Amino acid sequence: MTRKSLHSALILLSLVNFCFTSCQEELNLGKPSSKLLGYQGQKCSEASLLLFLDGEYSRLWQSGDSLGLISGLDIPDARIQPALMGQPKNMELARKLGLDRCFCLDFDTLYPMEQAMERLEQNPHVEAYQFNAVRRAAPVGEVKAALKSGEEQWNLEMISLAQARGLCTPDPQLVVAVVDGPVKWDHRELADNMWVNEAEANGLPGVDDDANGYVDDVYGYNFAQNKGEIDWSAPDEIGHATHVAGIVNSIADGVRIMSAQVFYGSSQSASDLQVGNAFIYAADNGACIAQCSYGYDGGTYKTDNAYINKWPFEYRALKYFTDPQNANSPVLESNILVYAAGNESFSYSSYPGALPFCVSVTALNRKGYPATYTNYGLGCNIAAPGGDDDEGDEGKILSCGIAEINGEYAYMSGTSMACPHVSGVIALGLSYAARLDKRFSTEEFMALLYASVEDIDSKLSTAEWKTYYKRMGTGLIDAWRMLMQVEGTPSALLAAGKECKLDLKPYFGMGAATLTYTGVEVEPLYAEALGIVSEPVVKDGVLSIRCLEKGCGKIKVKAIAGGSVIGGPNGTGGSEIVREISIISRCDSADNNAWL
Amino acid sequence: MKKLAFLIISALLLFACEKQPEFKSEDLVGEWHHHSEYEEGSVVDVYVAFEKDGSFRLYQLIGEGRYTFYSGSWSFEGDLLSGTYEDGCAWASSYRVEFLQDALLLRCSLHPEEEYLYLACTIPTDLVIY
Numbered sequence: 001m002t003r004k005s006l007h008s009a010l011i012l013l014s015l016v017n018f019c020f021t022s023c024q025e026e027l028n029l030g031k032p033s034s035k036l037l038g039y040q041g042q043k044c045s046e047a048s049l050l051l052f053l054d055g056e057y058s059r060l061w062q063s064g065d066s067l068g069l070i071s072g073l074d075i076p077d078a079r080i081q082p083a084l085m086g087q088p089k090n091m092e093l094a095r096k097l098g099l100d101r102c103f104c105l106d107f108d109t110l111y112p113m114e115q116a117m118e119r120l121e122q123n124p125h126v127e128a129y130q131f132n133a134v135r136r137a138a139p140v141g142e143v144k145a146a147l148k149s150g151e152e153q154w155n156l157e158m159i160s161l162a163q164a165r166g167l168c169t170p171d172p173q174l175v176v177a178v179v180d181g182p183v184k185w186d187h188r189e190l191a192d193n194m195w196v197n198e199a200e201a202n203g204l205p206g207v208d209d210d211a212n213g214y215v216d217d218v219y220g221y222n223f224a225q226n227k228g229e230i231d232w233s234a235p236d237e238i239g240h241a242t243h244v245a246g247i248v249n250s251i252a253d254g255v256r257i258m259s260a261q262v263f264y265g266s267s268q269s270a271s272d273l274q275v276g277n278a279f280i281y282a283a284d285n286g287a288c289i290a291q292c293s294y295g296y297d298g299g300t301y302k303t304d305n306a307y308i309n310k311w312p313f314e315y316r317a318l319k320y321f322t323d324p325q326n327a328n329s330p331v332l333e334s335n336i337l338v339y340a341a342g343n344e345s346f347s348y349s350s351y352p353g354a355l356p357f358c359v360s361v362t363a364l365n366r367k368g369y370p371a372t373y374t375n376y377g378l379g380c381n382i383a384a385p386g387g388d389d390d391e392g393d394e395g396k397i398l399s400c401g402i403a404e405i406n407g408e409y410a411y412m413s414g415t416s417m418a419c420p421h422v423s424g425v426i427a428l429g430l431s432y433a434a435r436l437d438k439r440f441s442t443e444e445f446m447a448l449l450y451a452s453v454e455d456i457d458s459k460l461s462t463a464e465w466k467t468y469y470k471r472m473g474t475g476l477i478d479a480w481r482m483l484m485q486v487e488g489t490p491s492a493l494l495a496a497g498k499e500c501k502l503d504l505k506p507y508f509g510m511g512a513a514t515l516t517y518t519g520v521e522v523e524p525l526y527a528e529a530l531g532i533v534s535e536p537v538v539k540d541g542v543l544s545i546r547c548l549e550k551g552c553g554k555i556k557v558k559a560i561a562g563g564s565v566i567g568g569p570n571g572t573g574g575s576e577i578v579r580e581i582s583i584i585s586r587c588d589s590a591d592n593n594a595w596l
Numbered sequence: 597m598k599k600l601a602f603l604i605i606s607a608l609l610l611f612a613c614e615k616q617p618e619f620k621s622e623d624l625v626g627e628w629h630h631h632s633e634y635e636e637g638s639v640v641d642v643y644v645a646f647e648k649d650g651s652f653r654l655y656q657l658i659g660e661g662r663y664t665f666y667s668g669s670w671s672f673e674g675d676l677l678s679g680t681y682e683d684g685c686a687w688a689s690s691y692r693v694e695f696l697q698d699a700l701l702l703r704c705s706l707h708p709e710e711e712y713l714y715l716a717c718t719i720p721t722d723l724v725i726y
Contacts, residue, residue: 488660491638552634582638582659587707590688594666595656
């Protein structure tokens with residue numbers, strides 16, 4: 001029995017995994033298609049496709065001639081609607097991403113999919129199409145109710161939360177969108193911190209009071225059922241999103257939680273259309289962090305392009321969310337996507353988390369070792385407590401539950417639980433930056449995030465753990481270190497004329513020794529000022545550098561968060577991080593960077 | 597007249613060449629503050645306290661972040677100040693000390709062109725330290 005099926009078979013496990021799987025048989029479509037985004041044999045379900053139309057056909061819809069559009073597609077009993085469910089605030093960006101030319105085509109299930117696709121292939125006004133594939137949340141194991149609140153939360157201690165909270169009050173202007181199932185907005189822990197659409201809350205039921213294209217979206221929107229009400233009444237609801245939201249809230253108590261519900265129950269499906277629109281909604285309604293404890297099984301895609309080609313609508317929606325034009329935090333250049341790495345014990349992060357501009361979070365157990373289920377390796381950027389079942393309930397993560405389902409508080413474990421730890425710490429970091437009146441580019445802040453870690457690899461070099469060595473990300477997220485990174489890092493004091501060794505831990509975190517470094521850049525201005533004539537080199541987290549002149553300047557050191565290669569279109573990999581280090585070169589230096 | 601002028605000039609020279617007072621360790625005891633800013637924006641802010649028992653405390657903010665605390669031992673002989681940190685590291689340099697009005701001028705002993713001015717102060721009690 002494989003490790004994965006063992007987990008599935010044991011009823012008492014409290015692992016919860018949301019993974020995307022299709023629910024119907026594969027289609028063998030024979031000859032290759034030039035317009036199909038995805039690949040032959042791709043699984044799909046229902047008689048539903050997403051089309052990318054050219055300008056002429058798109059204008060038919062905009063002019064109100066839907067019948068003419070449908071007639072032109074020549075598919076019997078077809079129904080068509082724009083893929084965009086609301087009106088994006090940034091319509092210019094939506095057009096640039098092609099989102100305005102995307103339409104959802106539904107037709108009779110008795111009509112052969114192959115024939116529909118053939119018609120689309122032949123239609124010159126159809127630029128491309130994809131399956132409007134559906135996903136199902138796939139829980140693994142049992143969710144256990146907690147006996148009471150206030151029980152020990154080892155996971156919060158593990159990330160040094162108490163120290164951090166003593167320094168920083170979370171900013172209620174920040175909004176975290178939980179893209180997941182329903183968040184129980186009236187939970188006693190969450191009620192005061194839910195994001196509220198005031199116009200809708202004070203408006204008329206059944207009316208789109210704020211004209212954002214969504215009706216009654218008070219605490220977010222229910223994309224799963226296309227209604228404003230966040231709905232946790234599904235018979236198989238397990239409270240996954242509520243648990244996730246509770247973790248964010250326990251770390252950044254005070255930031256606002258938005259429920260972008262894309263699942264109804266754990267066995268129902270979410271389409272590409274629904275998920276994509278959730279990100280657009282989140283961006284348009286103020287979220288600066290999207291907390292995403294879902295993904296496609298690790299290893300399903302091994303390149304960025306393989307994922308992008310299969311899920312172009314979702315991908316474009318992610319790009320919409322992270323575009324600087326839609327930045328919702330005053331201290332950060334763009335919004336941030338945080339994903340669970342996945343629970344398949346596979347040596348790749350799942351997508352979309354593996355994308356270079358997403359944060360992919362692996363899971364540790366209570367002892368600080370990799371959880372038995374966690375994905376690791378390529379595309380995984382950082383680790384956080386996710387719990388495991390090796391110590392019973394005490395080894396899992398305690399957070400909010402749904403009283404009528406599994407209790408006011410519940411235990412769960414998974415990378416789904418690890419992920420919101422990072423979302424919460426990011427929210428704390430942004431709150432602190434606002435308080436200090438600091439502003440960061442996305443590149444700068446991501447570098448700070450990946451440096452805000454405690455070392456893990458020093459305990460993974462044994463034979464027992466070598467599979468995970470250097471493959472869990474930069475280290476264990478640490479809330480205190482996040483705030484210290486936001487405050488800033490000291491300059492390095494070096495002795496002119498000598499080769500100096502600079503420990504990079506202050507700049508890359510406590511896991512600096514095991515990162516892969518890709519280079520050191522010195523601008524000509526600073527190379528001249530400091531007399532740097534030979535390229536500085538990094539080995540085992542220590543920078544060797546020789547400054548021939550006394551003076552001051554800056555250098556940039558580059559490394560990879562998540563593995564030994566940088567991810568890109570043709571291969572999954574980590575994210576590049578760049579740290580700028582200020583240098584003061586003097587007559588001499590003390591080995592401990594002290595002044596005298 | 598010439599003789600009188602010679603006598604007056606000699607007396608003046610005698611007073612002018614009066615021997616400089618010798619400074620001792622006790623003259624260093626106290627709290628001192630150095631502050632400088634570099635072109636690329638780095639700020640150096642250092643507080644140091646030399647204690648009678650030969651120990652010192654140092655708080656430094658170099659660039660960004662918080663003050664880092666160091667401690668150790670110091671000694672002063674002639675005009676040469678030197679020291680060792682508690683972690684065993686030697687100071688970056690020993691320093692020739694020039695005593696000024698409520699200030700010290702420390703020059704690197706091997707590179708006298710590099711000098712740092714420290715003003716007498718009271719070290720703030722609210723420094724934010726790592």
